[in-house]
Amino acid sequence: MPPRVPGASGSLASLDTALLASSSSTSQCARRTFSTTPATCMSRRRYEMHKWLNENAARLYDQSSPGPRYLGAYSDQPFPNNSLFRSQPVLSDMLKEEIYNRIVVKGDAIKSVSREFGVDVRRVGAVVRLKEVEKRMIAEGxxxxxxxxRAINSMLxxxxxxxxxxxxxxxxxxxxxxxxxxxxTRRQLFVPVSESRHFTRAxxxxxxxxxxxxxxxRSFHQELITAERKIVTGEQDRGEAMKAWELDVQATEEAHAAKVGEQLEKERSRVKSYETGRAAYRIKDVSVDDAGRDGKGPRASGWRYGAPHMDRKRGAVKIPTSVP
Amino acid sequence: MVVKIRLARFGKRNWPHYNIVVAQARTARNSKPLEVLGTYDPVPKADPYGAPDKLHKDIEMDVSRAKYWIGVGAQPTDRMWKILSMAGILPPKKFEPPTAKGQPPVEVDKVRIR
Incomplete structure (x- = not known):
């Protein structure tokens, strides 16, 4: 079946000439001579849209300055009608580099870096880990x-x-x-307490x-809370309280790092590597006493006897929950 | 009956994983042993963040207990002898078949023909 042209009663050529003749006065309609749909002149809303575009085009399509060009007046509000939707700031690359240098190169405490730049402790950890990955990728070429x-950063x-x-x-x-x-803590709770009792957060x-x-x-900055409390009660002035806090945090983190390093070293000393021409053999010294008296201790080395494999059990989640 | 130090195959199809066991020689391979000394994972693998072509195999073994069993006369299988020699418990041993020695060249004046 040949394609049907809706509304074309005469030949296309005659339609074209008719349109050209009729639309000589209205210039907007004359441009669509190729179209077979009946020509409609520009509506008021369409006219207003074009008018608005002509007034704002210079600002909207200006490529000279970086950053997003949103319709509204604010650079962090992508949808001008939704004032609750605001772009959240991200850390700039220089700031991330500074955090990495302070913690890895200079050896500052994570908590003091977190306080200085106003970045959550967990985010500081993430920055250090991701910078490690980036540096390794650069080293590997x-x-x-x-x-x-750069494009994403310019938009946020x-x-x-x-x-x-x-x-x-x-x-x-x-x-x-x-x-x-x-x-x-998300449930509603009514606890009868005598009026004389001092009911604390604890x-x-x-x-x-x-x-x-x-x-x-539960706060990541419980030492800082204690220090601020001392300042408020007048036990210490701000300078000495902050100095004491800094030293305390540094000592705690260094002690923790030493402990972790010791554990790693202990683990490493238990493993003896034997190089062959092909794959190396790593022999780890374990203890048979970990198996316990019945031979079923959870820390014991080796596969259990008489215990079924649970990996085919229904509902067992096999997605790993940690990275090596 | 002889006590052996040998491997018992656990793991899955196409994914071997062994227990290093001390067992009576005539018992079945995966029967309950006298003692489990450790494990042997024969599948070579790379370190998670190391060079991908540098492979290693993991062995867990109670070295002092293995020494004890060797001391009281337990006999390791060939595979276990290799592992124990790598741990420094036994001397290394060659397991290839002996190379055939060729006949010495014939000395004409020593050959007697009747």
Whole structure:
């Protein structure tokens, strides 16, 4: 079946000439001579759209400055009608590099770096790990997606490092004292307490669950909370409290690092490597006593006798939960 | 009956994994042994963040216990002898068949023909 042209009663050529003749006065309609749909002149809304575009085109399509060009007045509000949707700032690459240098090269405490730049402790850890990955990729000569990163960074607001040498204080990136809401604290609870009793946060935590720590102890910055409390009560002035806090945090983290290093060294000393021309053999010294009296101890080396494999059991999740 | 130090195959199809066991020689391969000394994973693998072409095989073994069993006369199988020699418990041993020695060249004046 030949293709049907809707509304074309005469030949296309005659239609074309008719249109040309009729639309000589209205220039907008005359342009669509190839179209077989009936020509409609520009509506008011369409006219207003073009008018708006002509007024704002210079600003919207201006490529001279970096950054996003949104319709509204704000650079962090992609949808002008939704004022609640704001782009969250990301750390600039220079700031990430500075955090990495402070922790890995200079050996500062993670908590003091977190306080100085106003970055969450977990985010500081993530920055250090990702910078490690980036540096390894550069060392291995792997290509980086730099243009992609630059494009994404140009579209988002960034928390930048203050210019080196100036007296500017770093702008805090986020709240460093945010505690994830614990599952046990999400229920409504009525605890009868006598009026004379001083009901503290520790009591509240205990009321929710016996093993739940109070908020101050669940915070990543519990030492900082203690230091601030000392300042408020007038026990210490700000300078000496902060100095003591810094030393305390540094000592704690160094002790932890030494402990982890010792454990790793102990693990390493148990393994003896034997090089062959092909794959090396790594012999790890274990103890048969880990098996216990019945030979079924959970830390014992080797496959269990008389215990079924649970890997085919229904509902067993095999997605790994940790990275090596 | 002889006590042997040998391997018992566990793991899966196409994925061998062995227990290093001390067992009576005549018992079945995967029967309950006298003692489990450790494991042997024969599949070579690379370190997660190391060079991908540098491979290793993992062995877990209670070295002092293995020494004890050798001391009381347990007999290792060939494969276990290799592993124990790598751990420094036994001297290394060659397992290839002996190379055939060729006949010495014939000395004409010593040949007697009757």
């Amino acid at each position: 792997k290509p980086l997606a730099t243009p992609y990163a 607001p960034q928390t930048r490092l203050p210019t080196p040498g100036s007296d500017e204080k770093p702008i805090p990136h986020e709240s460093i004292n945010e505690i994830p809401v614990h599952r046990h 009591d509240a935590a205990h009321a929710f669950d016996e093993n739940l720590l109070p908020v101050d102890e």
